[in-house]
Structures are given as structure tokens and as C-alpha cells.
Amino acid sequence: MKRSNAPIYWSLFGAGGVISALIGPGVVAALMMDKVHYSGALALSHNFVGKLFLFVVASLFLWHAAHRIFHTIHDFGVKPGVGSWLLCYGVALGATIVAASALLRIGF
Amino acid sequence: MPDDTAVRTRTIAIEVLRYQPDEGAEPRFERFDIPYTDDMSVLQGLQYIKDQVDASLTYRWSCRMAICGSCGMMIAGIPKLACHTFLRDYAPGPLRVEPLNHFPIERDLVVDMTDFIEKFPTITPWIEPKEAKKPSEGEYLQTPEQLERFEQFSHCINCLLCYAACPQYGLDDKFLGPGLTALLHRYNVDSRDGAKDKRMELVHSEEGVWSCTAVGYCSEVCPKLVDPANAVNQNKTASAISWFTRFLPGGK
Amino acid sequence: MSARRTYVRPMEGWWTRNPFFMKYMAREATAVIVYLYGLLLTWGIVSLGNGEAAFNGWLAWLKSPLGIVFQLVSLAVFAYHTWSWFVIMPKTMPPVKVGGKRLSNAAITGTGIAVAIVMSLAAFVLAGRLS
Numbered sequence: 001m002k003r004s005n006a007p008i009y010w011s012l013f014g015a016g017g018v019i020s021a022l023i024g025p026g027v028v029a030a031l032m033m034d035k036v037h038y039s040g041a042l043a044l045s046h047n048f049v050g051k052l053f054l055f056v057v058a059s060l061f062l063w064h065a066a067h068r069i070f071h072t073i074h075d076f077g078v079k080p081g082v083g084s085w086l087l088c089y090g091v092a093l094g095a096t097i098v099a100a101s102a103l104l105r106i107g108f
Numbered sequence: 109m110p111d112d113t114a115v116r117t118r119t120i121a122i123e124v125l126r127y128q129p130d131e132g133a134e135p136r137f138e139r140f141d142i143p144y145t146d147d148m149s150v151l152q153g154l155q156y157i158k159d160q161v162d163a164s165l166t167y168r169w170s171c172r173m174a175i176c177g178s179c180g181m182m183i184a185g186i187p188k189l190a191c192h193t194f195l196r197d198y199a200p201g202p203l204r205v206e207p208l209n210h211f212p213i214e215r216d217l218v219v220d221m222t223d224f225i226e227k228f229p230t231i232t233p234w235i236e237p238k239e240a241k242k243p244s245e246g247e248y249l250q251t252p253e254q255l256e257r258f259e260q261f262s263h264c265i266n267c268l269l270c271y272a273a274c275p276q277y278g279l280d281d282k283f284l285g286p287g288l289t290a291l292l293h294r295y296n297v298d299s300r301d302g303a304k305d306k307r308m309e310l311v312h313s314e315e316g317v318w319s320c321t322a323v324g325y326c327s328e329v330c331p332k333l334v335d336p337a338n339a340v341n342q343n344k345t346a347s348a349i350s351w352f353t354r355f356l357p358g359g360k
Numbered sequence: 361m362s363a364r365r366t367y368v369r370p371m372e373g374w375w376t377r378n379p380f381f382m383k384y385m386a387r388e389a390t391a392v393i394v395y396l397y398g399l400l401l402t403w404g405i406v407s408l409g410n411g412e413a414a415f416n417g418w419l420a421w422l423k424s425p426l427g428i429v430f431q432l433v434s435l436a437v438f439a440y441h442t443w444s445w446f447v448i449m450p451k452t453m454p455p456v457k458v459g460g461k462r463l464s465n466a467a468i469t470g471t472g473i474a475v476a477i478v479m480s481l482a483a484f485v486l487a488g489r490l491s
Contacts, residue, residue: 001309001310001312001313001315001316002313002314003309003312003313003351004312004313004314004316004318005351006314006318007347007348007351007352008351010318010344010348011348011352014348016394017441017445018445020394020438020441020442020445021441021442021445021446021472021476022442022475022476022479022480023476023479023480023482023483024394024397024438024441024442024480025435025438025439025442025476025480026479026480026481026482026483026484026487027480027483027487028397028431028434028435028438029435029480029484030483030484030487030488031422031431031487032422032428032431032432032435033484033487033488034419034423035487035488035490036419036487036490037419037490038408038412038415038416038419040489040490041404041408041415041490042408042415043490044490045405045408045409054401054405055405057401058398058401058402058404058405059398061394061395061397061398061401062395062398062399062402064391064394065391065392065394065395065398066395067391068388068390068391068394069391069392069395071321071388072385072388072389072391074279075275075279075321075375075385075388077279077371077372091395091399092398095398095399095402098402098405098406099401099402099405099406102405102406102408102409103405103409105409106408106409127367129363129364129365129366129367130363130365134367135367135369185377185378186378209369212366212367212368213366213367213368213369214364214366220366257455275371275374275375275381278371278374279371279374321388322448322451322452323380323381323384324384324448324451325378325380325381325384327451328380335451337451338450338451338452341451341452342452342453342454344452345452345453
């Protein structure tokens with residue numbers, strides 16, 4: 001039987017699910033409170049760990065959501081095709097690349 | 109029965125989804141108003157209908173005590189064993205009784221289980237001993253802890269309620285399904301067994317655990333508390349770890 | 361013997377026919393908000409890279425009426441995600457033994473939610489240092 005490659009997507013889904021479950025509410029609440037400003041955010045992004053944190057949170061939130069949406073399309077009886085893949089994983093991949101390059105360009 | 113003419117007979121309305129392939133084109137509900145007592149199961153209600161009202165009513169049953177797994181059906185839209193469900197909880201009705209979801213209807217409340225039957229032997233549902241032993245060498249010994257690892261998964265009575273509960277199976281019957289994955293897991297975690305690699309091939313496929321989206325309804329409806337959702341989802345973690353480590357020395 | 365003619369029932373609307381399935385769909389639907397929020401964060405990171413004016417523009421959107429509504433909805437949805445995630449998590453785990461007894465699903469869920477509360481609070485407090 002052909003081995004599925006689902007583990008790649010599922011692992012990203014799982015990692016994103018854990019991160020969003022653990023700190024999601026905190027991040028949303030923090031950004032709502034007008035506490036974050038440019039200099040602080042920039043300082044965070046200059047820091048290697050800070051870069052990693054920002055990258056991981058944005059990227060994994062998207063990989064988690066992409067996987068869930070992709071499979072929920074199937075739950076509605078629609079066989080997800082290339083279009084669905086692009087709207088879900090494609091966007092997550094795109095955003096991952098965009099976020100990574102923005103963070104790297106910011107420098108140290 | 110003692111003379112209870114002084115007692116009013118209570119009646120329950122049961123609407124059964126009928127399907128007679130040689131008669132009509134579509135299934136349709138037929139209503140039966142029958143007397144019932146507090147101790148009557150839905151199965152007994154169906155038996156009353158068949159004995160006293162309409163002998164053509166067709167359904168599977170055997171033990172009447174929730175161990176044979178024959179009488180699974182949709183009772184008020186929920187997969188249940190008819191012998192294990194009581195009319196008193198639905199009176200005065202109408203109580204809708206339909207064949208198990210996600211299986212083709214054969215006739216009335218009987219479904220075509222062929223898919224399940226054909227998949228069954230593919231999971232190697234027997235122990236292939238890790239080390240062969242002659243009877244003269246004695247039994248395979250197990251500690252209580254080793255028994256505990258697989259015991260709950262061995263309680264499956266093949267009633268198919270979990271398949272009726274599983275929307276992924278309903279959407280695509282290529283999915284191995286909760287019950288068979290639970291049984292497959294039962295053998296994999298039995299200390300006597302050595303055929304895990306063979307079974308994991310099924311697990312790793314798209315039709316194996318990767319069709320599951322953790323709805324969890326299968327474990328909700330299981331009359332024997334097998335917890336098939338746990339068997340399937342534990343194996344997702346195992347399958348994912350294996351996917352990443354298989355090219356490392358010692359991985360598979 | 362009469363000829364067999366099995367009847368296959370349609371799956372359309374399956375999730376509307378059982379409250380359990382409606383809860384499942386609600387859980388899955390949280391992904392839409394997580395998706396949009398992830399895009400919001402990505403936009404924030406890009407803005408950060410484009411300088412103070414761009415980043416302040418992003419902050420301004422957060423303070424806009426639509427931004428506030430979206431964040432309020434997101435807060436509720438993320439909270440539901442946290443809850444539903446740790447409810448389903450025990451199902452994915454092999455039995456965990458603590459002191460000889462098997463850890464119950466409720467214990468695992470409770471622990472997860474407790475850790476989430478602590479970590480979200482920590483994230484909230486630490487974010488306050490980003491001014």
C-alpha cells in the first residue's frame with residue numbers, strides 16, 4: 001500500500017495547534033491592549049530568538065489553519081484539489097517565505 | 109401476565125425506515141403504534157411489530173444482551189444497539205428507527221456489511237507469535253500490565269456503530285475505519301505478537317489513519333468502551349514519527 | 361430469491377443532523393480565524409520590516425473598528441480552540457501512567473488548559489515590555 005505523506009502536514013498542523021492553543025489567547029489579548037509599539041517590536045525582531053518567535057508563531061498558525069481548512073473542505077463533500085491546496089497550504093507556504101525574508105532583512 | 113385490564117396500556121409510535129428492493133424505489137418511513145412496557149427494548153418493540161403487525165419487517169438480532177453486535181441501528185438518529193436501548197426513554201414517540209448510517213441498505217434495517225467483512229482479514233487479526241513455541245514448551249506468559257495494554261481494544265463486538273458514527277467513513281468508504289484500526293492496534297500492542305510491521309503498512313496509508321480527522325464520535329457510541337478514536341489517533345502519532353525516522357538507522 | 365438492490369443514502373448535510381457533529385464543525389471552523397490571524401501577524405512582520413510608518417499603519421488597523429471587532433472575535437475563537445484542542449489531545453496519546461495509575465482524559469485536558477493559561481498570561485505580560 002502506498003505510504004501517505006500526510007505526516008508532514010499533520011506535524012505542522014499539530015505544532016501550530018499546540019502553539020496557538022498555548023499562547024494564542026495571550027497574543028491576541030496583548031495586541032488588543034495597545035501595548036506593542038515600533039521600537040519594542042523592532043528590538044524583539046533584532047534578537048535571534050525574537051526573530052524565531054515571530055516567525056514560528058505567524059508561520060505555524062497558518063500551517064495549522066491551512067491543514068484544518070483543507071480537510072474541512074472535504075468534510076463538506078468537496079474533494080479538495082489543486083485550487084484548495086494552493087488556497088490553504090500554498091498561502092501558508094507563501095506567508096512563511098515572506099515572513100522569513102522580512103525578518104532576515106531586518107538584520108541583527 | 110397478571111390481569112391488568114384496570115391499567116391503561118401505554119403506546120409508543122415507532123417510525124421505521126422501510127426498504128423493500130423488489131417493491132418500491134426509495135426507502136420510506138412506516139409508522140407503527142405499539143403497546144409497550146418499561147422493560148421493553150427497542151429490539152423487543154421490533155419483534156412485537158414483526159410478530160403481531162407486519163411479518164415482513166426485516167432486521168438482524170441474536171443475543172438480546174449487547175454482546176453479539178447484530179442489532180446495531182440508528183435510533184433517534186444515534187447509532188445504538190436495539191437490545192440495549194429502551195422504548196420508555198422515547199415514549200410516546202414517534203421514535204425513528206433506521207438502518208446503520210454509512211452502509212448501503214439491503215432491506216429494511218439490514219445493511220450491507222461487505223466492505224467491513226472484506227477489510228477484516230487484511231489487518232492480520234490474529235497473533236503471529238514473536239517467537240514460535242511448541243505446546244510442550246508451555247503457554248506464552250503475560251503480566252497484568254502487558255494484558256492491560258491491549259485488553260480494552262479486544263472488547264470489540266463488531267457491531268459497526270463506530271462506522272455509522274464516523275463521517276469520514278461515510279464520505280469515503282476506502283477508510284479502514286475505527287473498529288478495524290482498534291482491532292489492528294489490539295494485536296500490535298499484544299506482547300505475544302510479532303506482525304506489527306505488516307499491519308503498520310495499512311496504518312501508514314491514506315486509507316489508514318490519515319483519513320481520520322479526530323471527530324471522536326466513534327468512541328462516544330461504542331457500547332463496549334473500546335475507544336477506537338484513541339487507537340486511530342495514537343497510531344497517527346506513531347505513523348508520523350515513523351515517517352520522519354524511517355531513514356535513520358534503527359527506524360522504520 | 362428477489363434480486364438485490366442496495367440503497368446508498370446521501371451524505372449531504374450530515375453534520376447538521378447531530379449536535380456532536382455541529383460541535384466538531386465549530387471546532388474545525390476555528391481554523392478560519394486562526395488563518396486570518398496568521399495572515400494579520402505576517403502583515404505585521406512585513407510592516408515591521410518596512411519601517412516605523414508602515415508598522416504604525418498596521419497598529420492603526422488594529423485600533424480600527426474592523427480591527428477591534430476581528431480581535432474580539434479572535435479572542436473568543438482562540439479560547440475555544442485552546443479548550444477543544446486539549447479536549448481532543450488525550451485521544452492522540454498512549455496511556456500515561458503516573459504513580460501506577462493511568463492518567464484520565466480529564467486530567468490531561470485540565471493540565472493542558474492550566475499550562476495554556478499560564479503561558480498566555482506570560483505572553484501577555486512579556487508583550488507589555490515591547491513598547
